[in-house]
Amino acid sequence: MTIQSDRARDALLDAAEELFARNGIDAVSNRRIVEHAGAANHSAIAYHFGGREGLLRALVERHHDEMARRRRELTEQLGETPNIHELVTTRLRPLIELLDSLPKPSWRAQFMSQISAVPSAVEVAKEVIGDADLPDDLRFINGAVDGIPEGVLRGRAYLLGSMVVGVCADQEAKMNEDANKGSWEQVGRFLIDAAAGMLGAPVTDPDGAVRYPSVPLL
Template identity: 50%
Template structure:
């Protein structure tokens, strides 16, 4: 792939991430994305990516690629008997560190939150992350720490927590843009690690009855 084509793809990805974050997935056409990117060819999204879903997958893969090396570093540094908090940190810290490194304004957290909220495209998030070996390793090591929680309850909690993490990050990203934030991204990360760890192992006071459905993007 030539440098010109790479620049064109990067411009389209950046344009899509911003417009999806600001307006929502279904409100943004491929033509709007190409116009915002400054492309003269209104079929540029189709030419470079094949369609909207493929464009969203490319955005998600870009994010994962940027986080994967950091997560691998954290996982490699874990003790053999690492606790749940440290394992959850491997899941959360690469995300907030990536968000902290983006220029202001950034759109990534709000884009992820938009994808998570649209049932037609939310499964793309899981499919983009399914090939991550480090995430698979974190999930495997988390399970013994939550073995007392019924599987359906754990799945539902994981879905709720995925929504919480993305929602809080999206809200904080908007505050950073407005200049009204308190603390910093790393503080947000540690707050989320504490909250996720606590909820995963919270007591199950009633076994049976209705359990909220799991989100399409589970945290573990």
């Protein structure tokens, strides 16, 4: 692609992420995205992404490789017997660092929050990120949490995914409005502490874990 084509593609991604974040994925038409991006060609989404599903896929993929590399870096820095807090940090800190690095206003967390409300978007997220990510991470965590069955960890990870995305979306919206004086660093520390506490909490009923399809957004 040419530099001009790359810029046009990025402009469409920026426009779609903002409109999806603010209005919901199903409420925004392709034409509206193109107009918000300042493009004259109303078939620009088909040209650059092959259609709406390709656009969604590109949005989900956005920053994924960058976060995956950062997670690998943090994982390689772990000692031989990392604790649950350190393991959770390798998973969540790259997300917080990404959100902190984005230009303001930003829409990434709010877009992520909208994905779970649209089944087609959830399927795209699963295809892009892959269900294998979550079980591997849970088995990794399981080695550091005595007495926590994998099924319970899966259920807790589902709850944590929703919690983290929801908190980050709310924080991002407040920061966009300049209504919150907190920092992403503070939010990250709070979420990591909370996630580590939930994952390592005592289990009173191993068979009573919630069982939901994983939504690999983190």
